Amino acid sequence: MEDSKSPKYREQFYLECGFATRALHAGEHVGQPQHASHTGAIYQTSTFVFDSATEGAEIFSGERPGYIYTRLGNPTVLLLEAKLNALEGKEVKLADPNVRVSSLAFSSGMAAISSTVMALCSAGDTLIMGDVVYGATEHLAQTVLARLGINVVEVDTSDLDAVERVIKAHPGAKGILFETPTNPLLAVTDITALAKLVKGVNPEIKVVVDSTFATPYLQRPLELGADVVVHSTTKYLGGHGVVVGGIMTTTDDAIKDRAYEVIKDVGCSPSPFDAWLVNMGLKTLPVRMERHCSNALTLARFLEEHPKVERVYYPGLKDNRYHELAKRQMSNFGGMVSFDVVGGLEAGRRLMDCIEVFTLAVSLGCVDSLIQHPASMTHACVPREKREAAGLGDGLIRISVGIEDSTDLLSALDRALATI
Numbered sequence: 015m016e017d018s019k020s021p022k023y024r025e026q027f028y029l030e031c032g033f034a035t036r037a038l039h040a041g042e043h044v045g046q047p048q049h050a051s052h053t054g055a056i057y058q059t060s061t062f063v064f065d066s067a068t069e070g071a072e073i074f075s076g077e078r079p080g081y082i083y084t085r086l087g088n089p090t091v092l093l094l095e096a097k098l099n100a101l102e103g104k105e106v107k108l109a110d111p112n113v114r115v116s117s118l119a120f121s122s123g124m125a126a127i128s129s130t131v132m133a134l135c136s137a138g139d140t141l142i143m144g145d146v147v148y149g150a151t152e153h154l155a156q157t158v159l160a161r162l163g164i165n166v167v168e169v170d171t172s173d174l175d176a177v178e179r180v181i182k183a184h185p186g187a188k189g190i191l192f193e194t195p196t197n198p199l200l201a202v203t204d205i206t207a208l209a210k211l212v213k214g215v216n217p218e219i220k221v222v223v224d225s226t227f228a229t230p231y232l233q234r235p236l237e238l239g240a241d242v243v244v245h246s247t248t249k250y251l252g253g254h255g256v257v258v259g260g261i262m263t264t265t266d267d268a269i270k271d272r273a274y275e276v277i278k279d280v281g282c283s284p285s286p287f288d289a290w291l292v293n294m295g296l297k298t299l300p301v302r303m304e305r306h307c308s309n310a311l312t313l314a315r316f317l318e319e320h321p322k323v324e325r326v327y328y329p330g331l332k333d334n335r336y337h338e339l340a341k342r343q344m345s346n347f348g349g350m351v352s353f354d355v356v357g358g359l360e361a362g363r364r365l366m367d368c369i370e371v372f373t374l375a376v377s378l379g380c381v382d383s384l385i386q387h388p389a390s391m392t393h394a395c396v397p398r399e400k401r402e403a404a405g406l407g408d409g410l411i412r413i414s415v416g417i418e419d420s421t422d423l424l425s426a427l428d429r430a431l432a433t434i
């Protein structure tokens with residue numbers, strides 16, 4: 015009988031457990047020597063000691079497992095990666111039983127995204143990208159990728175007819191990268207239908223989902239047919255606003271191997287301490303997400319009825335155009351809400367300057383509530399015409415709803431709206 019304390023036994027055991035149990039326990043046993051530490055230890059070291067020159071040479075050549083140098087691998091980082099495998103990968107149906115779900119941790123969400131693109135595309139290749147994405151992802155496409163000779167074509171991925179036209183027009187495309195729900199308009203793409211469409215037309219195109227707004231607790235793109243899922247762990251996965259990080263999880267070994275080359279040679283691995291902080295955050299992800307979602311729905315319903323609010327963007331609202339799709343694809347609607355105020359930018363500024371409880375800051379997914387103005391902050395680098403064509407106006411305000419008492423959030427919003 016297999017030893018119930020062995021890492022292999024525990025890996026299998028926890029894979030059968032529920033999400034909350036996996037978030038707490040999965041990975042904790044990986045690469046950790048038996049010093050009886052209850053929580054996975056922080057290996058805050060740049061390099062690792064070899065027992066002998068022979069052992070060092072064998073680890074370097076891959077004949078023997080072992081750690082060399084933290085940019086190349088670190089037990090605390092491995093623990094985080096193992097946990098993400100268990101959170102994103104439980105129900106994934108693998109076409110090839112020899113391929114496993116694997117994750118790589120990065121120094122930021124942008125490092126995860128850019129490394130994934132570099133794993134997929136070379137000079138002269140085309141990447142298809144969602145037309146509304148986080149500002150830095152857009153900027154990456156316009157600057158770094160353009161300089162490297164990677165052609166980016168944008169499409170509204172929630173419109174499958176448009177996606178079909180684009181993938182047929184670009185037979186050499188290597189990947190399609192999109193967010194769902196999107197930052198900041200909360201548009202939702204049907205991952206199952208898009209993956210089926212792409213695989214039917216051109217299986218060479220890899221489907222990459224930035225699932226930062228949803229987290230693996232609410233949505234698991236690999237189970238829905240995507241090849242790669244990326245997250246900024248800075249957000250809900252870390253959860254406390256104390257770390258910048260990223261992760262990619264994939265069912266495609268070739269993508270993982272090429273992304274690992276990027277980590278190794280470009281050098282975008284996370285620090286062990288940051289990986290540890292994300293791991294600590296993940297332990298409470300399910301309970302935090304429940305509260306983020308219920309508070310967000312309460313606020314979205316309040317804003318929907320408010321005379322000073324023109325429009326609310328939240329897929330949890332019944333008349334939101336993505337409501338039915340989000341209900342099918344996600345287990346809840348998330349903690350992000352955007353809205354247009356009557357009076358546009360000036361009114362929005364007044365609201366952001368006087369609101370209590372909410373902190374005026376970019377980023378999202380923290381335990382406490384944040385408020386920001388996408389057109390002048392997170393999405394300022396997106397050209398105005400493009401922003402406006404996508405429906406991202408100057409009056410749009412984005413809130414990351416925290417886990418405070420909902421009554422305090424409601425009254426803070428109500429008081430701030432009364433001033434405009």
Ligand SMILES: Cc1ncc(COP(=O)(O)O)c(C=O)c1O
Nearest residue numbers: 122123124148197226246248259
């Ligand atoms: C959807 C999305 N993806 C990626 C990123 C980039 O993550 P990071 O800031 O950790 O590099 C962000 C940051 O806000 C984001 O909102």
